[in-house]
Amino acid sequence: MGAWAADAPSPGIPTTVMVRVVGNRAMALGDAVGGAAVTIKDLETGAVLASGVQTGLGGDLRSIMMTPRQQVEQIYSSKGSASFTATLNLTKPTLVEIAGEGPLKFPRAKRRASKTVLLYPGKHVNGDGIVLDINGLIVQIVSPTPDRPLGIGDGVTIRTTVNMMCDCIVEPFGNWDSRKMELYGEVRVDDKVIGRMEFFHQGPKGIFQGDYTIPKWLKGKDRLTLRVVASDAEGINVGYDEITYHLVPWEQSRDATGRDIPPIGK
Structure with missing residues (x-):
């Protein structure tokens, strides 16, 4: 999408800059994940020259992930993918920091990547553009x-x-x-790990399941945290989610019919 650009002293030469924020070993951060925030900053003055949000689709799976290429060939722009474009008015060669942060829709997974780039007045940055790789x-x-x-005392x-x-x-x-990744769960009480669990793909598509029995010796505790951790084999891409739950005695966790009790406040 377009972006606002700070006015430069006239006469400035319009210079277009294309930026793409992509997932490591994956595709572009598109609308499905809220895109990515992009900022272009003048390193000499600290001025923000342009900022905005990358929008568009993640890209073509076959083109990006499965097609062999020469090093100079385009990857993300051959069939189009999410990007951010700004036009800057430059009066001189300008050293900038280009930063991307996302995915914006998933705060716990949000990461930042940046590059230092020399922009030359009138020398447009196009094609794949400046590619920022997010782990x-x-x-x-x-x-x-x-x-x-x-x-x-209940089983849960x-x-x-897990998504890229x-x-x-x-x-x-x-x-x-x-199968090439590690996925496990941690059961935590008072910031201490009291148990671990394995996860297996159960379906529907992309759903993993693990089981755990809450120890009876936790009687008297009122909070328990379940944390799920995923990592690729090299530890390059890691993510986690966690939820803290209210603990109740076993006899209070189900009604007279044996069904789970309703959520709190319902």
């Missing part, structure tokens, strides 16, 4: 939800999803193969 994974605990109390089933930073699904035998 990380988007992990989301689907259930149980935060408003559901957990009973001491945790369901979670572009929102691409991680699953067994998929384009992003969960």
Whole structure:
């Protein structure tokens, strides 16, 4: 999308700058993840020359992830993908910091990347543009939800999803193969890990499930945190999600029919 650009002393030469924020080993951060915030800053003066949000689609999977290329060939622009474009009025060669931060829709997964680039008046930056590579994974605990109390001594089933930073699904035998990743859960009380759990793909697509029995010796505690951690094999891309739940005695965690009690406040 376009962006506002700070006025430069006249006569300035219009110079277009294309920026793409992409997930490491993945595609562009598009509208599905809220895009990415982009800032172009003059390193000499500290002035922000342009800022805005990257918008568009994540890109073409086959073109970006599966097509062999020469080093000089375009990757993200060959079939179009999310980008940010600004036109700056430059009067001299300008050293800038170009920074991208996202995905904006997932605050816990948000990361920042930047590059220092020399912009020359009238020398447009196009094609793939300046590519900023963001490391990380988007992990989301689907259930149980935060408003559901957990009973001491009860078994609990945790369901979670793992996505690349572009929102691409991680699953067994998929384009992003969960078999090559580590996924586990931590059970935490008072900032201490009291248990771990394994996760297995159960479906539907992209849903992983793990089971844990809440120890009875937690009687008297009123809070328990479930944390789910995902990592690729090299530890380059890591993400996590966690939810803290209200603990109740086992006999209070279900009604007379044996069903789970309603969420708190319902």
